[in-house]
Amino acid sequence: MTPPGPMSGARLAALLVGLGLVVTLAALGALFVGSASVPPGDVLAVLSGRVKGVDQVVVLSLRLPRILAALLAGGALAVAGAGFQALSRNPLAEPSVLGVSSGAAFGVIVAQVFGLGSGLVEAVGLAACAFAGALVAGVAVYLIASRAGGLPVHTLLLAGVIISLFFSSAITVLISIVDFDRLGGVVHWLLGNLGPIAPTRLVVFAVAAATGFWLVLGPARALNLLALGEESALQLGVDAEGLKRRIFAGAALLTSAAVAFVGPIGFVGLIVPQIVRMLLGSDNRVVIPAAMLGGGAFLLLADTLARNVIAPAELSVGVITAFCGTPFFIYLLRSRTGDPRL
């Protein structure tokens, strides 16, 4: 489906306000759902500040931060996916598929093994180590896969698998040699866990995500030109090298922030940008902000399912996204057979 005519500021604003409303409603709805049964009337009472006690703890300290974390992580991963896809001109590129998530996860485990103290220092340290890991993995995949004239799809995916395997093994080694008690929640985290998140962490997460979002969205118009190929983009006046570095840094930062605070949740960056492009066209000035909102809504929905589908026990949210993402990935891979870049 193609939108009628090119995008303008007014059309984009209308679209984003609409999407924003949907996300806000979904977030409000999620405040009312959970394993602890808090009657809807009590939730409203807590929100208006009239009720204290257990209900207040459940709604404001458990559910609200979790909803915010889901919105941030979903948005970050979806925008990272949109960024990597535009960069590699390949709709299958995605933080977990490319191995960037594994690199970031390795960085987080290293940080936890050495210990970073607590509070703000720990939160910033985790994000920084995750970012370093993501950069190393991303650069490694690029070096393995790049050929003169581009990044062939199969080589890129294989390079991602190899790097992913390498970092997963490295994580296993670290977990094996370090006292397991010190890494207590690590297995749950590795599957993606939107558990309780401290306010300090939430703030660091939000700042990192906002920075990454700005890095990727800012040059969205130039990013559209990259779809013509690098040579044509240069001839149209785009500083292609600078653009690629900026998008890569932004997408890696978004990935590492999500991995550091909620774990390496896969496939959000694959599913969400693809659906956005199917509905709204391929203009990155639309795809990127719409993916941010859509990604938040998607992960919130997945997490609400994860919390309630086998309640009172809980599934990891990464399990839900992987169950959605795997068939989607296979469909995309099959539907691209015959593409000259394969």
Add this chain to the structure above:
Amino acid sequence: MTALLECQRVEFAYAPREVGAGAFAIRDLSFDVRAGETFGVIGPNASGKTTLVRLLSKVLEPSEGRILLEGEDLSGLSRPALARRVAVVTQDVPRGFPHTVEELVLMGRFSRSPRRFFESADDRVAARRAMEAVGVMELRGALLDRLSGGERQRAMLARALAQEPRLLVLDEPTAYLDLRYQAELAGLLRRLGREAHLTIVLVSHDLGFAAELSDRLLLMAGGTGVRIGPPEAVIDEALLEAAYGCRVIVDKHPISRRPTVHLIYPGGDNR
């Protein structure tokens, strides 16, 4: 007429690992293109034509010598500044290009205001004018992937015109075009040269097409210029036979009186 573009003793060689399809060195190449003329570049495969296009658009930079555009060295121009003056139409758009004709043409406006997030009203007017000039207005909502080769070529030309360049560089514009579209393109390029006073560098395999449209021709072989001059001087049997390594007969087009080339197919000359 003054020179719009000057190549002065340009040298270029690809690094050994970069040598691939179509990649070849340029040696001691000098020529100038006058404002308002159509300048054809012909030559066999791997003679350096595509490398020359890349040098003229600063995708590559000469290792020796200079390329001057209106007296300014290309190396001193920023990419947007160059794209405002030189537009390049390459052979084809990548398959799976996910944008419409109008979106493609608006991409030509990027260099006019690289910091804007959305195109301005002026950009839309310029894009519309460019689409009208090449007759793709009615296709503006169509995805590039759905168009025929000729329609795609015209859309690419509209994108180049939207840049409002002084110099239009066309790299093998007839590569995917059948006879009807070649005739259309020839008419269009003539009109752009005469009415819009565009300076055109036309790189082509098609000797007849280049001779028909060009005021002057440059014959390249082995990465350097063999001869520059009016078509009658360059389309010469001995010269072409030496450059291409095959036998040809040069004739005159019955209507335009421009030179045309007939290939002597081996084994077919005793019939």
